[in-house]
Amino acid sequence: MSESDNQASSVLLPSSSVAVFSTDQKTLEAARAVEGDWRFARVDLQVEEGDVFTAIESFKASGSPDLIIIQTEKIDDELPGQLEQLADHCDEGTGAIVIGPDNDVALYRQLIDMGVSDYLVKPVETNFLADVIAKTLIEKVGVTGSRLIAFVGAKGGVGASALAQAVAWGVSDSLGQKTMFVDMAGGWSTTAVGMGFEPSASLAEAVKAAEEDNEDNLKRMLHQASDRLSVLATGGEVMLEQTVAADQIEALIDMLMVKYPVVVVDLSHGAADLERAVIARANHIIVVTTPSLPALRLTRSLVQEIKDLRGGEAENVDLIVNMVGMAAGNEVSKKDIEEAMNLKVSASIPFAAKAFMGSESASKKLSDDKDGAGIVSDMLLPLMRKILVLGKDDGAAAKADAGAGLLGGLISKLKK
Numbered sequence: 001m002s003e004s005d006n007q008a009s010s011v012l013l014p015s016s017s018v019a020v021f022s023t024d025q026k027t028l029e030a031a032r033a034v035e036g037d038w039r040f041a042r043v044d045l046q047v048e049e050g051d052v053f054t055a056i057e058s059f060k061a062s063g064s065p066d067l068i069i070i071q072t073e074k075i076d077d078e079l080p081g082q083l084e085q086l087a088d089h090c091d092e093g094t095g096a097i098v099i100g101p102d103n104d105v106a107l108y109r110q111l112i113d114m115g116v117s118d119y120l121v122k123p124v125e126t127n128f129l130a131d132v133i134a135k136t137l138i139e140k141v142g143v144t145g146s147r148l149i150a151f152v153g154a155k156g157g158v159g160a161s162a163l164a165q166a167v168a169w170g171v172s173d174s175l176g177q178k179t180m181f182v183d184m185a186g187g188w189s190t191t192a193v194g195m196g197f198e199p200s201a202s203l204a205e206a207v208k209a210a211e212e213d214n215e216d217n218l219k220r221m222l223h224q225a226s227d228r229l230s231v232l233a234t235g236g237e238v239m240l241e242q243t244v245a246a247d248q249i250e251a252l253i254d255m256l257m258v259k260y261p262v263v264v265v266d267l268s269h270g271a272a273d274l275e276r277a278v279i280a281r282a283n284h285i286i287v288v289t290t291p292s293l294p295a296l297r298l299t300r301s302l303v304q305e306i307k308d309l310r311g312g313e314a315e316n317v318d319l320i321v322n323m324v325g326m327a328a329g330n331e332v333s334k335k336d337i338e339e340a341m342n343l344k345v346s347a348s349i350p351f352a353a354k355a356f357m358g359s360e361s362a363s364k365k366l367s368d369d370k371d372g373a374g375i376v377s378d379m380l381l382p383l384m385r386k387i388l389v390l391g392k393d394d395g396a397a398a399k400a401d402a403g404a405g406l407l408g409g410l411i412s413k414l415k416k
């Protein structure tokens with residue numbers, strides 16, 4: 001798998017169903033162990049001892065899953081016919097992976113031509129199987145290559161929103177990516193001021209449009225900041241009420257991820273359960289802090305909670321230390337921060353009142369200010385290039401739409 005594939009599958013997978021049929025005890029064990037992988041929390045995994053015919057019986061009774069994995073011990077002329085029978089009992093769009101006994105390039109090609117997503121050779125290890133399933137499911141829902149980048153402030157007022165907005169502008173303007181900006185702060189959102197628009201919607205309305213799959217309604221809630229930058233123009237709600245539940249936000253994110261290769265979410269001042277849901281789902285999390293002790297203390301706890309939520313890993317978590325130099329004598333050094341957090345500092349942003357507050361009060365981009373432009377190009381964009389795997393693999397984000405039709409092949413092609 002390429003680097004971008006690996007990054008793309010390091011997310012909590014969408015709600016989906018996977019069924020594994022095999023008579024090989026090792027495969028059955030490996031498949032059952034996949035359930036322990038943190039990414040699979042919402043994947044309904046059915047592992048059964050059996051073959052193609054067991055699968056058919058099972059689907060007759062309860063319908064087909066999103067992805068079927070079938071192991072066959074024998075490769076012969078009967079296999080295509082058996083797969084065809086299986087296809088007859090599957091819904092359009094069902095994906096299939098075949099596990100077989102030997103490494104046979106001709107067979108691999110034949111199966112791929114038939115629409116099978118992948119052919120694996122036994123024995124299959126749990127980690128490998130988990131990665132293949134994750135990649136296949138992500139391709140199936142069409143989000144391959146799309147990146148969800150979440151900004152979260154370790155403490156209030158550390159500049160998470162200012163940096164998230166500057167990044168959204170930079171990624172769309174300078175890196176040329178079609179980008180969506182979403183603010184989770186509800187009535188507390190300051191995005192409208194920073195980006196210069198009137199809030200025309202609430203998060204609750206946006207979520208409702210997504211749940212109803214109503215793209216036209218959602219479109220009406222967008223502020224088109226530039227050709228490539230769209231902003232969900234929320235902030236019209238009341239401040240002292242939470243109107244959206246965590247599971248609802250998922251529908252909105254799913255819808256946006258299919259359309260926009262880069263989705264930047266500002267979680268600062270959002271409700272804790274919304275933050276949690278987006279952090280679990282994000283490809284990358286940017287934790288913003290200042291070099292002050294209170295902020296760093298919260299940063300340490302927050303990073304630990306993020307790790308716990310994401311299977312103990314912090315590989316896709318970047319730490320930005322903001323407002324460096326604001327209180328020079330009372331700041332913790334970068335070296336000490338890195339040691340205490342056991343995490344590298346990805347960027348240190350100087351305190352620059354004129355650049356930040358000046359551009360904010362004029363509803364301008366940070367990069368319209370001379371010092372602000374330097375901060376964006378020298379400190380924020382290098383990090384974004386790394387996160388978006390740009391430069392090395394410029395097309396990564398553009399693959400978003402291409403993945404959608406990959407599966408579904410088995411059924412439609414076999415039926416032809």
Ligand SMILES: Nc1ncnc2c1ncn2[C@@H]1O[C@H](COP(=O)(O)OP(=O)(O)OP(=O)(O)O)[C@@H](O)[C@H]1O
Pocket residue numbers: 153155156157158159160161162163190268269322323324349350351352353354356357360
């Ligand atoms: N590096 C900086 N130098 C000077 N001012 C900054 C810097 N970064 C952000 N600011 C300013 O600090 C203020 C707070 O920033 P911002 O609203 O982005 O913080 P936040 O973390 O999103 O806060 P909240 O917790 O309320 O969501 C804003 O006025 C912003 O322009």
Ligand SMILES: [Mg+2]
Pocket residue numbers: 160161162185268269
């Ligand atoms: Mg904010």
